[in-house]
Amino acid sequence: MSVPSPRMPKGLSGAVRARERLITSGAVDDALLRPEIAESWRRCREADVSAHDLQQITPISSVAQTPLARHSTEALQTLAGDLSEVSAGVVVADTTGNIVSAAFCDISGRDSLSEINMLPGYSFAEASVGTNGIGTTLATGRPTAVIGAEHFNDAFQQYACVGLPLRHPISGQLIGVVEMTTKATRDELATKLMRHTLSIAKRRIEHRLLDETTSERQPLLRLFSDRDALATGPVLAYADGFEICNTWATLTLDVEDRAMLQRTALRMITQHSADRRQVRLHTGAECVMKPTLLMSSGLAQDGLVLELEFIGTSRSLGVIGHTGTSSTMRLGENYRRFADVQLLSGRSPLWLQTRTDLGAALRRRESVLAVGETGTGKTSAVDEIFHQLKPDGRSTIVEPEDLYRRVRRGRGFAQLLAGRPDLLILRNIHSLPQETIEPLAEFLITRSADVLVAATYNPSHMSDRMPSAQLLPFFQHTTMIPALRHRPDDIPGIVAQFLQVLAGDRQPLRVADDAMAALSQSSWPGNLKQLHDVLATLVSNLEPGQTVQRSDIPRFASLSDLMVLTAMEAIERDAIVQNLYECNRNKSATAQALGISRSSLYRKMRAYGLEDI
Incomplete structure (x- = not known):
């Protein structure tokens, strides 16, 4: 599962006793709290956060329509609609702790969370309101679950919340948090399923951010791909804060060369210059720089694709043609x-x-x-x-x-x-x-x-x-x-390579277009390991050279239409799959990680068609 939690105190009675001690003596009892909760309480004490008064920052008048706010709204509304049977709310907050988007699964959840101002514009920074799923996730940069008495402030004692950090899909920079809040529960599996529920919204938001980022750079990426397809040497592409290169460049250019080329490329973009020039690299090699400038007309970032042609040397071929053994x-x-x-x-x-x-x-x-x-x-x-x-x-x-x-x-x-x-x-x-x-x-x-x-x-x-x-x-x-779900364009190539290797000396399987489309769009909670096992099952079940149809794909491939599941059932299935792979398919360890008995795990695996994992 994508966000496994540390061991939870049994019945949360430890947190209740720890809170009583906090109120009476001001001490934080590490023996009664999960480590991340104890650390959060200490930060709250140092920031002089009240355990009784809800001193939230006055809400801002309007929430700016940032990319995070824009893409999170649709994702949260979709998730809330899928979970209409759950009394809960899901929100997204930015790096300051301000909620920028919110959706409620039902009227009861909306009314309950409105009581604690879990609404757009309000701040849930840890330094303002104490330990909670938003502020503590932002403070640590890690997934956080806060249940009942683990909250620092009295106002949140009846709630359970789970927060997942949101990161930009390209830079990896923390950009906010997606969080779910409901009434407090002692069911450990329910809390973990909340994490998987949130992971769906997290994936949707990060996918949309990635699509927006890549769409802005799509002309540059297409140009890079076209030049790379014909390349006999290094090809690099540059924009502000963005650089990619082909394998030739990775193999033949050292650090000083790359830094010099980047400076030159960014200067050419600024000057709108695309003149060819001959340069001497740090290693002494002479090459011709052949730039292609891509102008944005104010709609997106300017960019430049740079091709290098070495003069009087086979340097670009030297590494590729190396005959040494690794x-x-x-x-x-x-x-x-x-x-x-x-x-x-x-x-x-x-x-x-x-x-x-x-x-x-x-x-x-x-x-x-x-x-x-x-x-x-x-x-x-x-x-x-x-x-x-x-x-x-x-x-x-x-x-x-x-x-x-x-x-x-x-x-x-x-x-x-x-x-x-x-x-x-x-x-x-x-x-x-x-x-x-x-x-x-x-x-x-x-x-x-x-x-x-x-x-x-x-x-x-x-x-x-x-x-x-x-x-x-x-x-x-x-x-x-x-994760593999962020690389759908790469899946057909990976599938072809897997099938070639799995076939050995036999004819590899082929994959029908609709089956490949289904494989490319799966959530793949087990990532490459799960994809490998799905393809190995197909190789075992089908004749060499046969074409894989969509109906041939085994049930444990996590395709949305192989089984008719409710939203919560799909979440539970993906949680089981990811835990199985994280525990090296050890059933006892997986059951322990999920907080259920081994017999319950086997029963759920049969129900979801996961017996072959």
Whole structure:
């Protein structure tokens, strides 16, 4: 599930006792509260927030029609309409905590939330009204659930709220929060399903923001794609705050070259100049810059596509034609590279920018964090880009379980370098236990500077109070790896590669247009792992070379029309799928994460057609 929660106090009685102590003595009792709630209460105390009076900021007269407000209104109204049987409200707030959009599932929910001014224009910043789903999510940048007595202010004691951070789909910058509020409940599964309900609105809002961003740059992206299709060398595209490049550029241009080209391109955009010129790169290579300027006529950003043609050298072909052998060593059993599918071949704007960002950081020899949901291909992306930059390089991928075993056996981490790797990738550091942190930190400090280090983690599982958070300062650069649902244009290519590899020496399956369209539009809560398993099932069920029809797609593909489900049933199904993949399909761990019994999980899996996962 996209936003798993920490363990909740049983019956929330701990929060009630902690609140009584807060009121009587002013003390925050960590033993009775979840860590994130205790930290929020301390921030409220430091900000002198009242636990009794609701000192909200006077509402602004009108809410500005920002892109966030504009796109959230439709998404919230759609979600509220789908959940008409639930007495709740959903809102979106900006980074100041001001609500910019709201929708209510029924009249009862509207009346209840109006009592606490959960309406557009009102501020729910933590420093104004205390611990709540909006303000605390903004304060931490992480998903937050606040139930009943966990609220700092008396006015919210009868409510349960869940907030998810909204981030710009390209920059990853925090732009607001989407939050749901209802009457307080002790049902842990219900609270987790609230998170999945919100994740639907979050996806819709971020999709619309992405569509708007890419539509503004669509002419530039089309021009870049046209030039890249015919390219025999580097091609780069620039706009204000935006840069993408093709694989040739990633492989052949160093940091100084890229910086110089960016400065030149932005200057040409400002001057409206598109003259060809010969330049000498930092490495001494001579090349001709062939710019194409794209003017916006005031409707969108100006942009420029830059092609490079090397003079008197085969530099642009040198890396691609390299005959050295690369190697990847894997320490641990859990890592499954996605059937050697080339993830970098994606052409969606979001993936192009992700690839450019990650490649530039590795070329600068920065230590890198690849952050994203389970199954998005974080490790594969880092490893693949590294081996494109250094075809004869050696990489070692390390599981957290292997690190833990080394500490328990007193072996230390020096042996990780026994194979003389050029890159060390530490997977899923959010799951590292406390015992590994200090020795791993020492290793990161004392390792040879010749060894690059990257790490991956799922931000939904990371918090400041977790041991692994102490490792984050050792990494210089963070790249968000987008979820598969944000890359629908890349899915046909990924499907074709998966099917080719899964077929082995047999004829691969073909996919009918309507089936491919359905696969491209699925929510894919399990990301690439789920897509791989769906295609593996199809290869097992169908004859070699057969054409996949829409009706052949297994039920666990999360397609909206394979089963007739209510909105809440669809949310529950996706929650189960995502938890299964996050728990490596361990049913006991999945049931525990969802807060239900294993027998209940099996019953729900049968009902939703998830037995094949």
